[in-house]
Amino acid sequence: AQSVTQPDIHITVSEGASLELRCNYSYGATPYLFWYVQSPGQGLQLLLKYFSGDTLVQGIKGFEAEFKRSQSSFNLRKPSVHWSDAAEYFCAVGAYGNKLVFGAGTILRVKS
């Protein structure tokens, strides 16, 4: 069965510093991969997606992610974090039945 692991429950970075959130997936074929962000009290917003092709994908709000098949990873990156990026981030993989299988999430704190 498909699964997603986000090893970091919490991450704290300074404003202006770079960010990398880790995501590892388990899936037999080429996966459909997603990153969502959930701001406090809000629903989930799609940041970016990977279906195939170029392994470096660009998303909204200056985020990017790189698909590495050899490492079964899809890490999310941002070169310079803003205080408004503080939120919870979820990695997900597409599964049978149009289902998204989510990781447990990583809470990002930004310190000024």
Place this chain on the structure above:
Amino acid sequence: EAQVTQNPRYLITVTGKKLTVTCSQNMNHEYMSWYRQDPGLGLRQIYYSMNVEVTDKGDVPEGYKVSRKEKRNFPLILESPSPNQTSLYFCASSIGQGKSSYEQYFGPGTRLTVT
């Protein structure tokens, strides 16, 4: 504005009192789904619907019911809520065809507390 709406946003109820959480989308999406979010577990799918009158179980369907009588609406029914159903619930929708079906739009969430 394209959106998924849920009502109510917050609900406190007692064990055994039937409740319904409504979900509606205005994007003419075929696919709709319910997830629950619990700390440390991420989101898990409860039920989904590929189209009107077509529903199926997700990973955690026990204690829930759904119906899809109209394309835009997908209510979640808890006929006899229990405290272990205290959670944050999200409704989602998508086009429902091909890989784009995985690009799901989420509602704002319903926080349910069962005492």
